[in-house]
Amino acid sequence: MNIADRIQNLRKSKGISQEELADKVGVSRQAVSKWESEQSVPDLDKVIIMSDYFEVTTDYILRGIENKKQADEPVDANIFTIVATVLNFIGLIMSCVIWYEEQTVMALVVGLIIMAVGCSVFAIGQSISTKNGIKAKRAFWALNCWLLGFAPLSFLYNMLLHGMNAPYPLLGNPIVAFPVFWLVYIAGCLGIVFIQAKARRSE
Secondary structure (H helix, E strand, O other), rough: OHHHHHHHHHHHHHHHHHHHHHHOOOOHHHHHHHOOOOOOOOOOOHHHHHHHHHHOOOOHHHOOOOOOOHHHHOOOOHHHHHHHHHHHHHHHHHHHHHHHHHHHHHHHHHHHHHHHHHHHHHHHHHHHOOHHOOOHHHHHHHHHHHHHHHHHHHHHHHHHHOOOOOOOOOOOOOOOHHHHHHHHHHHHHHHHHHHHHHHHHHH
């Protein structure tokens, strides 16, 4: 692994773009692109700034010599994404089950609280992880847009059409509204999945 690879890996593990790294270091995005494609190497003052930002030694950036901190096992952001997704799924299921049994607004409240915990786990993972930050972020939104958007969208649909606060869509009049709900929901989620896939391809 050369200096170009190390800079790119450090940037990706931090979950930032070339433009964001350029802003932190005080150079243009093109300069960062050249560093990562081996067309040029950063000046020593820029290496020092990056070492402070990435919390590594200048020796690691320049020569790949790891200190104890880098030698430790990295924290994988994917683990936090998996836990967060499971919590969000549980939140949605709990919300639907409670409303089916009790038909009270507490069903939505309980579900949203569990989902808030799930999103907090994801946010913590993004802040402390040192591995797969961007990949985990893409996976989180591609999966969780289906979970996080379902109950709120159902709530709005049911309140507008039925005056009820169910966390899943209810059949009723006009009957055409039911397939419209699913069309909007699926189209919205597929749009988010497409955006994440496009962003991944452009990295």
